[in-house]
Amino acid sequence: MLIAGALAGACAAAPDAPARPAGDVEAPSGGALPGAAEAARVPMPRPARARLGAAVVANQACEGCHEEVAREWRASLHHRANTEPAYRRAFAIEPMPFCRACHAPEARPEEPEPEALGALGVGCVTCHVTSDGEGGLAGEAAAPVLAAPWAGRGAPPAAPHAVIRDARFGGADACAACHEFAFPTARGRSAAELMQSTVIEHRASPAADQPCAACHMPRGPAGRRGHGFAGSRDEALVRGAVAVTARRLSATRVAVTLAPANAGHAFPTGDLFRRLEVSAEALGPDELVLGQAERYLTRHFALRPGAIGRKLVADDRVHAEPVTVELDVGAAGEGRAIAWQVAYQRVAHPNGVDLRDAEIEGEIRVASGRLAP
Ligand code: HEC
Ligand code: HEC
Ligand code: HEC
Ligand code: HEC
Ligand code: HEC
Structure with a gap:
């Protein structure tokens, strides 16, 4: 050659x-x-x-x-x-x-x-x-x-x-042609038609003035850019994407707040089937789970009966502003400790649209804690 x-x-x-x-x-x-x-x-x-x-x-x-x-x-x-x-x-x-x-x-x-x-x-x-x-x-x-x-x-x-x-x-132009693209059946490039939208998310993020390479190709001791392109499998990187706090609102309700930290785009970004699971459990004696609740922060798609492809119905990921999720564990929460957790999940191509049935391919615990009664 x-x-x-x-x-x-x-x-x-x-x-x-x-x-x-x-x-x-x-x-x-x-x-x-x-x-x-x-x-x-x-x-x-x-x-x-x-x-x-x-x-x-x-x-x-x-x-x-x-x-x-x-x-x-x-x-x-x-x-x-x-x-x-x-x-x-x-x-x-x-x-x-x-x-x-x-x-x-x-x-x-x-x-x-x-x-x-x-x-x-x-x-x-x-x-x-x-x-x-x-x-x-x-x-x-x-x-x-x-x-x-x-x-x-x-x-x-x-x-x-x-x-x-x-x-x-x-800058982002080095990555844009592969890291932002529409569904194969889409007619345009509006946010709803994008299968991945990392570049517009980056432009709207607090890190818009930092290149993708600043976080994904960090310089080594000799000053050379790294080529490991850490992302969804890197625990420290993923945990650093948000700062999480939680408080009890009542006997049965908790509020978990995710504030953007070191993510240069929405969290999660990239592939369709990335999501955050925010969950809470009322704990009884011997950590027995007496009641629980969860919510998924992701791009929510609906299948389109009789048509090809998916339709975006909601996007509740963490963008440039903090996101607060309120969860109610039910009457079992009265007088009990409530444990909460935020987990980043990679989900296999889902069969249906019920988020709870999805098969988890990989998971990183981003934050967790326990709130006294
Ligand atoms: C025969 C050896 C050799 C081959 C083959 C070679 N390079 Fe290089 N390359 C060098 C040397 C030596 C330098 C200058 C020192 C340095 O930057 O590492 C360099 C410099 C570079 C730089 C510039 C770094 C900078 O900013 O100054 C890039 C990028 C690069 N090479 C990429 C490649 C790629 C991609 C290929 C294959 C298509 C390639 N090189 C093939 C030896 C080689
Ligand atoms: C996904 C795209 C991508 C791939 C794959 C890739 N590079 Fe790079 N590389 C870049 C970008 C972008 C930069 C410049 C980053 C900067 O300085 O902002 C770079 C920088 C470099 C540099 C200069 C590093 C420095 O800081 O001095 C060298 C040398 C280099 N690449 C060689 C290679 C070689 C060899 C391979 C394959 C083994 C490779 N690259 C694979 C995107 C890539
Ligand atoms: C030619 C297309 C192409 C270009 C250009 C490209 N990428 Fe990628 N990138 C991919 C593909 C495809 C994957 C998915 C690999 C897989 O997991 O199957 C990927 C994966 C990644 C991942 C890992 C994602 C994860 O799940 O951990 C990071 C981080 C990444 N790219 C950053 C960059 C950055 C930064 C640039 C620009 C400097 C860039 N890429 C340029 C195609 C590209
Ligand atoms: C300020 C730092 C920062 C900048 C700038 C940044 N990222 Fe990231 N990126 C992260 C962090 C932290 C994660 C892990 C959390 C996540 O998945 O969003 C990540 C994850 C990713 C992933 C894997 C997503 C997944 O969940 O599979 C891809 C792909 C990616 N970034 C591409 C890019 C591209 C392309 C750019 C530029 C347009 C960029 N990033 C700019 C910090 C950054
Ligand atoms: C325009 C470029 C592009 C096209 C077309 C594309 N992908 Fe990707 N794909 C990417 C990039 C970039 C990533 C990295 C983002 C991430 O990991 O979140 C990725 C990540 C993935 C992942 C996650 C891989 C992992 O290691 O976790 C799967 C699965 C995937 N793509 C499947 C597909 C399938 C199936 C198709 C065809 C229907 C497809 N992709 C078409 C660019 C593309």
């Missing part, structure tokens, strides 16, 4: 802070560019690349030189996007080419993905090599690599490949 050939053996150490190395260019920026320059702007990462074997070979070259980054990426859900059991189960229920466009973006969406392309998932090349044709993976020259503007001291170290720096790659 071209990038491998052009770069072979060039993994040398960078020289001491010289002027900007040759091949390290700033992409034209701003919206006020005339047509031709605008068209020359490098595209941002996106689904459905279908570059097949060329992507696998080029990705191996990236991994060979950037070993530490590669180790982090291999442990991430981006690399496992097509092989993770949660995805395989959901895809078995709704096997659509649409899904492959993001979960195996280097394969052809309309055909079963060859194993190597499924195993690649969202690769280095999917995010960093975005131009088509000449200069891209299919081009004659070594593929130029997309990077964020240089944030370190002095000049950037020389790379054995061209580097195009683009401010959009340092």
Whole structure:
């Protein structure tokens, strides 16, 4: 493959802070560019690349030189996007080419993905090599690599490949084409038609001025951006999304308040079947549960009889404002302690719409406590 050939053996150490190395260019920026320059702007990462074997070979070259980054990426859900059991189960229920466009973006969406392309998932090349044709993976020259503007001291170290720096790659634009999209049957892109809406949620959040990378690619000791892309499986990250308090309103009622803390978007965000379970139990002797109540904070969808797809009927997730949930455990609460809990849940593709029947694939306890009688 071209990038491998052009770069072979060039993994040398960078020289001491010289002027900007040759091949390290700033992409034209701003919206006020005339047509031709605008068209020359490098595209941002996106689904459905279908570059097949060329992507696998080029990705191996990236991994060979950037070993530490590669180790982090291999442990991430981006690399496992097509092989993770949660995805395989959901895809078995709704096997659509649409899904492959993001979960195996280097394969052809309309055909079963060859194993190597499924195993690649969202690769280095999917995010960093975005131009088509000449200069891209299919081009004659070594593929130029997309990077964020240089944030370190002095000049950037020389790379054995061209580097195009683009401010959009340092922000939500690097993620937007995959992390916000409409249902396959939707006609528009209103909030109700979006299957995932992380980018508009981010724009409306208190963290709108922080890039996605600030939280999902934290810098390591050497100042380099991490590539682990922690999310739904990271207990500390998930717990930090909200600050939770609870108080007793009466003998039978409690109020649990979730205030946004370190989430850069709605909590939960992402996939449809994420939710918060807010629950309370009246406890008798030996912790016997005498009465209980729960509520689910999520995007609530209804199936549409006789039609394809789902319809959004309510969204009671935590956005930019605190959310208070009141629960009544019933007469059993009189004179009893009430235990409360907030749990973040990953739910399997639900069979019906009764939230209590859903199959839980993963759970993180966000907060819990006990209120005296
Ligand atoms: C032959 C070795 C080699 C190969 C192959 C290679 N790189 Fe690099 N790359 C380097 C070196 C050396 C640097 C400069 C030092 C550094 O930043 O790590 C660099 C710099 C970079 C940078 C810029 C970092 C910055 O902001 O200054 C990015 C991004 C990058 N490489 C990604 C990739 C990707 C993606 C691939 C595969 C398409 C790839 N590289 C292939 C060696 C390589
Ligand atoms: C999901 C998209 C995505 C994937 C997959 C990905 N990267 Fe990155 N990478 C980025 C973004 C975005 C940045 C710039 C973040 C910033 O500085 O704001 C980046 C930064 C980098 C940097 C510069 C790090 C620094 O801070 O100096 C290197 C080098 C790099 N990536 C290499 C790789 C390699 C090699 C792979 C595969 C093993 C890979 N990337 C996979 C999105 C990705
Ligand atoms: C080419 C499409 C694509 C791009 C570009 C992309 N992602 Fe992803 N991302 C995915 C897919 C698909 C998954 C789901 C993997 C799975 O769990 O099956 C994912 C998963 C994640 C997760 C883990 C979610 C979880 O449940 O824990 C995080 C965090 C994430 N991406 C952040 C980012 C950020 C930040 C960027 C931009 C720098 C980005 N992604 C760019 C496709 C993409
Ligand atoms: C201020 C920090 C912060 C910023 C900025 C941020 N996130 Fe997150 N993100 C979190 C936290 C905390 C979680 C875990 C709680 C949750 O799931 O919402 C998370 C979770 C996620 C998940 C997994 C959701 C799930 O439950 O499966 C994805 C995907 C994700 N973020 C993508 C993004 C993207 C894309 C952006 C930029 C548009 C972004 N994030 C900006 C903090 C942040
Ligand atoms: C436009 C890109 C895109 C398309 C199309 C897409 N997904 Fe995803 N998918 C994502 C991203 C991004 C995530 C990460 C969000 C999260 O984990 O909450 C994700 C997460 C998931 C998850 C959670 C995986 C996990 O590890 O927990 C499942 C399941 C899933 N998708 C199934 C599907 C199915 C089935 C289809 C087709 C009907 C599909 N997706 C189509 C981008 C896409």
